[in-house]
Amino acid sequence: MELIIATRNAGKRAEFETLLADSGIRCTDLSMLSTGIPAIDEDATSFAGNAIKKAVITAIATRRWCLADDSGLEVEALDGAPGVHSARYAGEPCDDQANNRKLRQALKGCNQRTARFLCVLALSSPSGKAQIVEGVCDGHIAAEPRGKHGFGYDPLFIPENYTQTMAELGDSVKNSISHRAAALRLAIERWKVVLTTLPPNWPARE
Numbered sequence: 205m206e207l208i209i210a211t212r213n214a215g216k217r218a219e220f221e222t223l224l225a226d227s228g229i230r231c232t233d234l235s236m237l238s239t240g241i242p243a244i245d246e247d248a249t250s251f252a253g254n255a256i257k258k259a260v261i262t263a264i265a266t267r268r269w270c271l272a273d274d275s276g277l278e279v280e281a282l283d284g285a286p287g288v289h290s291a292r293y294a295g296e297p298c299d300d301q302a303n304n305r306k307l308r309q310a311l312k313g314c315n316q317r318t319a320r321f322l323c324v325l326a327l328s329s330p331s332g333k334a335q336i337v338e339g340v341c342d343g344h345i346a347a348e349p350r351g352k353h354g355f356g357y358d359p360l361f362i363p364e365n366y367t368q369t370m371a372e373l374g375d376s377v378k379n380s381i382s383h384r385a386a387a388l389r390l391a392i393e394r395w396k397v398v399l400t401t402l403p404p405n406w407p408a409r410e
Contacts (some may be wrong), residue, residue: 205223205230206230206232206268206269207268207269207272208233208237208262208268208269208270208344209231209232209267209272210233210235210244210258210259210262210270210272210273211234211272211273212233212235213355213407215354215356215383217231219232219379219382219384219385220271220388223379223385223388224388224392226283227355229308232329234262236341237266241261241266242261243260244258244262244300246258246274246288250252250288251274251275251276251288251322251324251339252274252324252336252340253274253306254274254324255273255274255324255325255326255336256272256328256334256336258270258272258274258326258327259271259327259328260326260332260334262328263328263329263330263331263334264328264330264331264332264333266330267330269280269327269328269330270327270328270332271325271326271327272326272328273323273324273326273384273387274288275290275321275322275323275324275383275384276289276317276351277290277320277357277361278322279307279310279317279318279321279345280316280318280319281311281314281316281319282311285302285310286307290303290356290357290409291303291356293306294306300355300356300357302365303356304349304357304359304360307345307357307360308348308349308360310348311345314364317344317345317346318342318343318344319339319342319343319345319361319400320340320343320383321340321341321343321361321382322339322356323338323339323340323382323383323384323386323387324336324337324338324340325337325338325355325387325388325391326393335394335395337391337394337395338387339382339384339390340386341363341364341381341386342363342364343361343362343363343364343366344361344362344364345361345362346359346360346361346362349371350368350369350371351368351369351370351371351372351373352371352376353371353373354370354371354375354378357370358370358371358378359371362371363381364398366381370382386397403404
C-alpha cells in the first residue's frame with residue numbers, strides 16, 4: 205500500500221517513514237508529487253478538523269489514499285496554547301526558534317510548566333471518507349532549550365519520566381514515545397486491514 209503523506213515538512217516525513225518502515229506501507233509526500241495540490245488553509249479550531257481537512261482535500265485531488273496529521277503543543281498554564289497555532293505561534297512565516305523564544309517568554313517566572321504534545325492522524329480514502337486516531341505525549345517545558353535533534357518545540361519539551369528534552373533524546377527514543385508514534389501505532393493497528401482490503405468507498409466514522 206502506498207500512502208500520500210500530506211506534508212512538505214522534511215522532518216515530519218522522516219518520522220513517518222521511520223515509524224511506518226515495518227508496516228509494508230510506502231510513503232510519498234507532497235513535495236514528491238508532480239500534480240498540483242490545492243493550497244490548504246489550516247483554519248479549523250481543532251487538530252482533528254485540520255487533519256481531516258488536509259487528508260480529504262489531498263486524497264480527492266490525487267485520487268489516492270492520504271494520511272494527514274495536525275499536531276502541536278498544549279501548555280496547561282497557557283490554557284492550552286499554542287495549540288492549533290503551534291507552528292505559527294510567533295507569526296508568519298513558521299520559525300521554530302521564534303516560537304520557542306515566545307513560549308519561554310510566556311512562561312517566564314511560571315512554576316506550572318506541565319504540557320503535552322498532541323497528534324491527530326486522519327486517513328482519507330480517494331473518495332474523501334475519513335477516520336481519525338489520536339496520540340499524546342505528556343511532559344513539561346524546560347527553562348532553556350537543549351539538544352540538537354528533532355524540530356519544533358523538541359528542544360524545550362521534556363517527556364514524562366525523562367530528564368532530557370526530546371531534542372536530546374534522539375530519534376530512536378523519540379520515535380518510541382512521541383505523540384506521533386503513539387498515534388501511528390494506533391493507526392497501524394486499527395487501519396492495516398482497511399489499507400490492504402477495503403475499497404475506496406470505505407465508510408466514514410460516525
